[in-house]
Structures are given as structure tokens and as C-alpha cells.
Amino acid sequence: xxxxxxxxxLIYPVPIVLVGSLVDGRPNYATIGDCAIMxxxxxxxxxSLGETHHTTRGILAHRTFSINxxxxxxxxxxxxxxxxxxxxxDKSQYVESFFGELETAPMSEACPVTLECRVLEEVTVEHRRxxxxxxxxxxxxxxxxxxxxxxxxxxxxxxDPILYALDNRYSSVGRAIGVGYEEGAAYKxxxx
Amino acid sequence: xxxxxxxxxLIYPVPIVLVGSLVDGRPNYATIGDCAIMxxxxxxxxxSLGETHHTTRGILAHRTFSINxxxxxxxxxxxxxxxxxxxxxDKSQYVESFFGELETAPMSEACPVTLECRVLEEVTVEHRRxxxxxxxxxxxxxxxxxxxxxxxxxxxxxxDPILYALDNRYSSVGRAIGVGYEEGAAYKxxxx
Numbered sequence: 001x002x003x004x005x006x007x008x009x010l011i012y013p014v015p016i017v018l019v020g021s022l023v024d025g026r027p028n029y030a031t032i033g034d035c036a037i038m039x040x041x042x043x044x045x046x047x048s049l050g051e052t053h054h055t056t057r058g059i060l061a062h063r064t065f066s067i068n069x070x071x072x073x074x075x076x077x078x079x080x081x082x083x084x085x086x087x088x089x090d091k092s093q094y095v096e097s098f099f100g101e102l103e104t105a106p107m108s109e110a111c112p113v114t115l116e117c118r119v120l121e122e123v124t125v126e127h128r129r130x131x132x133x134x135x136x137x138x139x140x141x142x143x144x145x146x147x148x149x150x151x152x153x154x155x156x157x158x159x160d161p162i163l164y165a166l167d168n169r170y171s172s173v174g175r176a177i178g179v180g181y182e183e184g185a186a187y188k189x190x191x192x
Numbered sequence: 193x194x195x196x197x198x199x200x201x202l203i204y205p206v207p208i209v210l211v212g213s214l215v216d217g218r219p220n221y222a223t224i225g226d227c228a229i230m231x232x233x234x235x236x237x238x239x240s241l242g243e244t245h246h247t248t249r250g251i252l253a254h255r256t257f258s259i260n261x262x263x264x265x266x267x268x269x270x271x272x273x274x275x276x277x278x279x280x281x282d283k284s285q286y287v288e289s290f291f292g293e294l295e296t297a298p299m300s301e302a303c304p305v306t307l308e309c310r311v312l313e314e315v316t317v318e319h320r321r322x323x324x325x326x327x328x329x330x331x332x333x334x335x336x337x338x339x340x341x342x343x344x345x346x347x348x349x350x351x352d353p354i355l356y357a358l359d360n361r362y363s364s365v366g367r368a369i370g371v372g373y374e375e376g377a378a379y380k381x382x383x384x
Contacts, residue, residue, distance in 0.1 A: 002306070003334050004292070005345075007235040007327040010305045011227055011259060013348050013355075013365060015203055035203055036228035038240040039320040043199040046238055046322070048230040067203060072369055080376025100196070113202045114194070121315045123324055128231040130238070130324060132315055135199040142195050146359075153197075156205050156357050163205075163355075163365060164372065165348050167338075173205060173355060174366035177264055180356065184272025 013163035020066035020106045021058025027097040027106030030055040031082035033164045043135035051127050054086035062104035063119040068111035071160045072172050100137050112141040205355035212258035212298045213250025219289040219298030222247040223274035225356045235327035243319050246278035254296035255311040260303035263352045264364050292329050304333040
């Protein structure tokens, strides 16, 4: 029996990322879970930020941003970056930044996977700024590149990302439970 | 040392959901990982589908859709729904559907959490149709409602959702590792 709880965007869990942008010439990073893959070819992503977010200023100024996927060992920094604004704290001192092909999308050396993105579309819904980005280049720590996967990327258990949900808890990834396009190959409804 | 692997949208892991729509008067569901929360107040979500997806037809016709969050026990059905099209298979026979406030957003009884959504914005990038939806109502199985969380929702470990990543593996959620806005409260860079 289901109960109505009002309009709550209960998609769970969500991957936690750091969104990077260049604000007044300085790298800034915001912790968000409002992000996703929007397509593989072309490689598309989406992020949503508040219009007054410091990071948003940098994205609007340069039409570029980065997505950086942290590991659970960095949880304290990641949670901290969700609590303080770049207006009040120079976050660039906490993160060793590097740049790729774009000159205005700072990325974090400490994150094993980073994406540099160009804004393709921008949608405003009330105070939210939603940016659909085209991935220009993806950078992966060599230690995490695997030869036997396509794209060549290590297992989730090794990459050890941070999950979050609206119960306000962080979780790690659990065990592998199956392979895409194999688990359902022999599916029959009701065990028929 | 990081290596460039080309433009790959490596956000990981992603939550797997069933997107529901009404196509020619019949409920249809597509398995996707290209979805996210876009905001809490207002309650916003995003989904991305191929323009030729059967589900997309229903969304374009009615400007409504549902998001249904399955459990790992339903992995075989969920994976199957990612392999077959509603053009070829009547998926409504596999799913016990119900409707909420909208009359064109079928939802799955078997999923503990379902959202009915109205399309607020639509963005086309090449062959992808990206729908930003406003959540009209959220339905949660009573068994999963918790009294001590806000929103009143059970732990991820109990809801047991399905994760997916571009290594083509499904995973379950692991252990809880922290509380939002607490882990970083005392953060100091470099242990200072």
C-alpha cells in the first residue's frame, strides 16, 4: 500500500561530485548530487546549481565547468565543500587543480576521474540553473584504468565513489550484483 | 598521473529507474540510468531518452511521465526492460500499474518509490530528448516510510536500489559511511 508524501524528487542514491568552475580567476568547487549522464554519443552530462551559487557565477562567465568524482576517503572535504561557499572560503587552497583542453574548467588532481565540459544548453526553473554539458575530455588516473572493460575503467568497488540520498546519509558502493544486458536475457514474467 | 580517454560521460554509479509513460493507451516502461534530481523546492527531476524510444512517444504525447525506483530483487526484469522495446513487447503485462493524480503517468506497484511528473522543459541535443520534470506527487510504500527521517524515507540499505556504471556492472548500495553536513564540519586541510 502506497502513501502520498507530496512532491519529493526521490531518486536514490545519487553520485556525489565536485563541480568546478573558474570564478574571478580562481578555481572553485561545489559539492552536488544533482548531476547525471544525459547521453553517451555524444557524451552529455547535466548539473543543477542554485542561481546564487558561487560556482554558478564561474559557469555563466565562461560557459565551461568540470565534474570531478571523489572517493570515500575524501568524504570530509567533500561534505565540507557542500557547507561553505567560495564567497567566504578560498576552496582552491584545499584542492590541487589542473587544466585540460579548456582553460576555464579547473579539475581536481585528487579525484580519480574528471570531466571537462562545455555548456551546450542552459535551462532556468525558478532559482535553479540547469546546465547540459558536452564532455570535451575525460581524464582518468592511470592506476584506475582497466584493460578488460569498455570504456576502460576500473570497477566501482575500486573507484569507491560516494553516494548520497535524501535520508541525508552517505553510503559506499556495495557488491557487484550483475552484468548489463545479461541479467534479463532469459527473463520470463512470473517465472513462466 | 592522469590519462585522457576521450569524451566519456563518466559519472558513476548511477541509480537505475524505470521511466513510465502511456503509449497508445498502454503503460510502457524503459530502464534508464540517465536521470537525476534537479532541485528540491521546487521538486525537479531530469530524464534523458533516445528520440526513437517507445517511452519517448508517450512523454511527447502527454507531457507527463513517471519515475519508478526498483529494488535489486527485480534486477532480471529491470535489465530485460533495458533490452526490449515496447514496440515489440507489451511491457504492461509484466508490471502491475497504477495511476495517481495525473492520468497519463503509469506507475509500478512493485517499486517502493514512484514519482509522477509533468514536463516543464524539453531540450533536444542531437538524438537525445532531455525532459526536465516537475514532480506532482511522490508515492512510497508504507513499509518503507520511516518516522525519524525528513523526508520520511527508509535507509538506502532497506530500499536496496540498483546501481549501474559504464563498466556495465550492476551494484547494490554498500554501508552507510556518514551523515550529510556533519562529516565536514570540523574539516581542516592537510590535517591542520
